[in-house]
Amino acid sequence: MTFFYKNLLRPLIFKLEPENAHESACQFLKLMTSLPLVCELMSRYNSVKADNPVKLFGLEFPNRVGLAAGMDKNGELAKAIEGFGFGHIEVGTVTPEAQPGNPRPRLFRDLASNGLINRMGFNNKGTENMLYALEHKYPKGRRGVPLGVNIGKAKSTPLENAVEDYLKCFKVLADQADYFTINVSSPNTQNLRQLQSREYLSVLLDSIQKENLAYAKKMGRAPHPVLLKIAPDLTYQEVDIILELLLDYNYSGIIATNTTIQRPNSIGIIEMGGYSGGDFLNKLSLDMIRYISKSTLGHLPIIGVGGINSPRTAGEMLNAGASLIQIYSSWIYEGPFFPRVLAKALYQSEKEWIN
Numbered sequence: 303m304t305f306f307y308k309n310l311l312r313p314l315i316f317k318l319e320p321e322n323a324h325e326s327a328c329q330f331l332k333l334m335t336s337l338p339l340v341c342e343l344m345s346r347y348n349s350v351k352a353d354n355p356v357k358l359f360g361l362e363f364p365n366r367v368g369l370a371a372g373m374d375k376n377g378e379l380a381k382a383i384e385g386f387g388f389g390h391i392e393v394g395t396v397t398p399e400a401q402p403g404n405p406r407p408r409l410f411r412d413l414a415s416n417g418l419i420n421r422m423g424f425n426n427k428g429t430e431n432m433l434y435a436l437e438h439k440y441p442k443g444r445r446g447v448p449l450g451v452n453i454g455k456a457k458s459t460p461l462e463n464a465v466e467d468y469l470k471c472f473k474v475l476a477d478q479a480d481y482f483t484i485n486v487s488s489p490n491t492q493n494l495r496q497l498q499s500r501e502y503l504s505v506l507l508d509s510i511q512k513e514n515l516a517y518a519k520k521m522g523r524a525p526h527p528v529l530l531k532i533a534p535d536l537t538y539q540e541v542d543i544i545l546e547l548l549l550d551y552n553y554s555g556i557i558a559t560n561t562t563i564q565r566p567n568s569i570g571i572i573e574m575g576g577y578s579g580g581d582f583l584n585k586l587s588l589d590m591i592r593y594i595s596k597s598t599l600g601h602l603p604i605i606g607v608g609g610i611n612s613p614r615t616a617g618e619m620l621n622a623g624a625s626l627i628q629i630y631s632s633w634i635y636e637g638p639f640f641p642r643v644l645a646k647a648l649y650q651s652e653k654e655w656i657n
């Protein structure tokens with residue numbers, strides 16, 4: 303299948319402008335979501351279920367490979383995406399209201415490194431649209447895998463008011479999210495990454511956790527798992543502050559990492575934005591995960607993401623301390639059934655290790 307994709311289908315897809323190719327893929331997935339039987343058969347055939355599901359922050363993950371945020375920004379495609387073997391799906395980043403994102407072109411392929419550069423800028427249809435899509439197409443309770451909702455702030459919202467945006471996203475989507483991710487690490491919304499500093503982050507984490515506890519009390523259930531997604535470009539001193547705050551405010555975990563503003567020497571294109579895929583980001587993310595795992599003595603669950611493009615790189619993330627992994631760029635470069643290949647390989651090597 304991978305051979306067929308890489309040699310026949312991918313060359314055709316790569317003839318299209320990258321965002322046009324992305325939109326065509328979304329159209330295809332949208333069509334799939336309108337055919338419940340097809341989704342059902344795909345899920346049944348492709349799902350990878352470990353003998354013992356991964357139990358993490360109160361959720362059960364059938365396997366360790368998830369889809370990273372950014373592919374399904376509006377939560378409209380998750381039903382179809384489940385059918386490709388993912389063990390969880392993260393939708394978003396969603397902002398309170400719809401916003402168009404940056405002008406096109408804003409997505410680029412770097413064929414030299416199997417990487418991408420994007421400066422999408424949180425193009426999305428807003429929280430109400432996502433709520434409707436999830437309620438109607440992929441409702442809680444009728445999912446084969448957990449669904450994470452990745453939330454952000456609007457381009458027009460000043461940093462001082464950012465908390466309000468995150469709270470609004472949380473409140474609107476709390477009934478549908480299995481877990482939340484707070485995105486403070488995209489390089490494509492001006493100053494967003496400043497929210498990773500102690501001054502802003504402390505208020506943000508405190509406010510969201512208070513809202514989470516109030517929601518849980520009102521509904522008579524456990525609070526949502528909430529994770530923070532960080533950039534690979536932070537210094538270890540900055541990471542130390544973040545870890546201290548996450549532990550202080552009882553956060554469920556950390557997602558490391560988002561795209562990088564750094565570039566590999568071998569890069570073949572010059573564009574502004576976040577670089578993903580490829581070994582260069584993989585090394586940054588892996589180093590970050592090793593550091594986090596060591597600093598927290600493994601007490602803070604980690605989702606590892608960044609340049610995972612083979613069973614080997616996936617395994618290294620787990621060995622470094624991640625409990626789950628996510629992919630995005632390699633879904634494009636390696637093909638639609640790559641999540642299944644990865645999940646099976648990880649499952650197989652875990653079984654061999656146990657025996």
Ligand SMILES: Cc1cc2nc3c(=O)[nH]c(=O)nc-3n(C[C@H](O)[C@H](O)[C@H](O)COP(=O)(O)O)c2cc1C
Nearest residue numbers: 370371372394395420560578579608609629630631
């Ligand atoms: C086109 C594109 C859009 C993305 N949009 C988002 C986003 O909206 N929110 C987010 O947290 N991460 C976003 N990301 C980052 C990915 O979730 C992931 O962290 C990053 O691409 C590294 O993983 P990868 O090397 O497997 O692609 C985006 C990545 C790409 C390539």
